[in-house]
Amino acid sequence: AQGLRAGPFYPAVYRRPPAMAVPLNNITVGSLKIPVPTYDRSAVRPGIVHLGVGGFHRAHQAYYTDAILSRGGDDLQWGICGVGLTQFDAAMRDTMQKQDNMYTLVSRGATTEAMVIGSHCEYLYAPDQPEEVLQRLSSPNTKVVTLTITEKGYCLDLDTGALDKGLEAVQKDLATLKEGGSKLLTAPGFLVGAALRRRAEKAAGLAILSCDNVQGNGEKTESAVLEMAELAGGEELKKYVHESFTFPNSMVDRITPATTQAVKDLVKADFGIEDLWPVAGEDFLQWVIEDKFPSGRPAWDQVLGGTCMFVEDVMPYELMKLRLLNGSHQAIGYTGVMAGYRLVHDAMADPLLLKFITAYMDCTTGAVPGPAGIDLEAYKVMLRQRFSNAAVADQLLRLCEDGRNRMKVACLPCLADLRPETAQPFAAVVAAWILYLTSSADNKGAEFKMSPEPALGEFQAQAQKAVEDPEAGVGPLLEAAFPGSSELLGKVNLPATCAKLLTQMKAGKVAEVCGGVSAA
Numbered sequence: 324a325q326g327l328r329a330g331p332f333y334p335a336v337y338r339r340p341p342a343m344a345v346p347l348n349n350i351t352v353g354s355l356k357i358p359v360p361t362y363d364r365s366a367v368r369p370g371i372v373h374l375g376v377g378g379f380h381r382a383h384q385a386y387y388t389d390a391i392l393s394r395g396g397d398d399l400q401w402g403i404c405g406v407g408l409t410q411f412d413a414a415m416r417d418t419m420q421k422q423d424n425m426y427t428l429v430s431r432g433a434t435t436e437a438m439v440i441g442s443h444c445e446y447l448y449a450p451d452q453p454e455e456v457l458q459r460l461s462s463p464n465t466k467v468v469t470l471t472i473t474e475k476g477y478c479l480d481l482d483t484g485a486l487d488k489g490l491e492a493v494q495k496d497l498a499t500l501k502e503g504g505s506k507l508l509t510a511p512g513f514l515v516g517a518a519l520r521r522r523a524e525k526a527a528g529l530a531i532l533s534c535d536n537v538q539g540n541g542e543k544t545e546s547a548v549l550e551m552a553e554l555a556g557g558e559e560l561k562k563y564v565h566e567s568f569t570f571p572n573s574m575v576d577r578i579t580p581a582t583t584q585a586v587k588d589l590v591k592a593d594f595g596i597e598d599l600w601p602v603a604g605e606d607f608l609q610w611v612i613e614d615k616f617p618s619g620r621p622a623w624d625q626v627l628g629g630t631c632m633f634v635e636d637v638m639p640y641e642l643m644k645l646r647l648l649n650g651s652h653q654a655i656g657y658t659g660v661m662a663g664y665r666l667v668h669d670a671m672a673d674p675l676l677l678k679f680i681t682a683y684m685d686c687t688t689g690a691v692p693g694p695a696g697i698d699l700e701a702y703k704v705m706l707r708q709r710f711s712n713a714a715v716a717d718q719l720l721r722l723c724e725d726g727r728n729r730m731k732v733a734c735l736p737c738l739a740d741l742r743p744e745t746a747q748p749f750a751a752v753v754a755a756w757i758l759y760l761t762s763s764a765d766n767k768g769a770e771f772k773m774s775p776e777p778a779l780g781e782f783q784a785q786a787q788k789a790v791e792d793p794e795a796g797v798g799p800l801l802e803a804a805f806p807g808s809s810e811l812l813g814k815v816n817l818p819a820t821c822a823k824l825l826t827q828m829k830a831g832k833v834a835e836v837c838g839g840v841s842a843a
């Protein structure tokens with residue numbers, strides 16, 4: 324399963340809506356003219372708890388699980404209890420309540436198709452229901468916990484990889500855990516709280532499956548939880564977690580832009596559904612998981628065309644996806660915005676930027692240990708086709724969010740396997756990023772609002788100096804933004820190359836500069 328395009332799971336898709344759009348709920352779902360759950364949702368039991376119910380989870384893991392539930396029988400034990408951890412999840416809570424935990428999933432490829440997903444059987448809002456969340460996590464029926472909480476949700480120091488004990492939320496959770504309370508704030512806190520209860524109740528083992536786009540996501544989750552457990556309950560609790568919980572690494576893939584009003588309008592006009600929060604994604608999806616589940620798991624590999632794989636070692640797949648797909652997303656994000664585009668497919672239609680992305684992928688290939696049976700050249704062609712999918716309408720500014728940390732994970736590690744003459748595309752990405760950080764308008768004069776860059780305060784002054792004097796300023800900026808990376812960056816002469824390209828980009832021709840770089 325190299326990442327097959329999953330056709331519609333249900334046999335028929337109808338495009339003609341009823342006379343009037345109807346709200347989505349248990350009463351109306353049977354009247355809809357698109358595929359809806361065929362299983363008895365009232366018989367579904369929550370065997371999975373998912374922390375962080377966002378667009379990607381709903382387009383990916385919940386989609387796979389909906390297909391599992393459609394098999395009926397014993398598979399009905401794998402319903403999902405969704406959990407919102409932050410105050411920003413109140414809107415999702417309200418939507419799920421009003422729509423009886425259902426939503427419309429739109430798949431966009433050669434055609435646009437839609438179906439109703441019903442795999443969530445419960446939604447809990449942790450700020451108001453911490454005790455209920457702990458009860459569900461501690462239930463003997465809960466055998467798998469999945470997470471999509473972004474890298475910062477694991478409360479790790481991104482430089483050291485250790486639990487960030489200076490975070491106020493971590494400090495509060497440690498105090499709560501020691502007091503035996505339930506009003507927890509963080510994912511590691513809730514998982515340790517569940518460990519305390521499961522140990523007392525002698526519950527079976529639990530798999531904690533991170534589905535975030537983070538290298539070594541299972542290992543990072545384990546690190547956070549083990550350290551939190553040791554600080555809250557000593558060596559004995561840490562030992563219990565180590566022996567009773569597993570933390571499989573995973574690789575997930577499906578381009579899923581943020582839901583816009585246009586998606587809601589499409590669902591209403593084309594499919595006759597007044598959905599408060601549908602989700603749309605491309606027609607490609609892939610999931611690769613380490614097979615470490617102490618109490619059983621859904622047979623995700625047996626649905627949706629075999630696009631899920633259980634393997635012994637996820638790392639080769641993970642590096643392929645992180646370095647080729649996610650790294651290329653950073654490359655097209657900053658260059659595309661500064662060249663005057665706002666949508667990924669529009670940037671890919673620019674011959675100069677297409678040439679640049681091809682060069683970026685080609686130079687990255689030397690840093691990718693291709694998984695057995697995967698043709699990396701074919702994979703790169705497929706990625707460019709996916710990026711060019713106009714139906715997805717993915718936003719470039721979405722790709723630019725939290726750029727420092729994303730480049731640190733997806734781009735910088737590649738430099739260890741490159742030479743100065745093959746690292747030009749990386750230097751161009753960094754130069755475009757610097758220009759983006761210090762600009763409010765693109766090459767065409769159109770203004771844009773910079774996406775959130777949480778760490779900007781650490782290097783904002785250096786970024787401005789780098790733009791004003793690239794030759795003198797790029798090196799200090801890179802040291803401030805990527806501390807400890809001087810040797811790696813110097814190995815490929817990246818600061819000097821980046822300064823040269825930044826000087827050229829300042830003239831207002833980002834696409835032309837990028838189109839001129841080479842991976843040779």
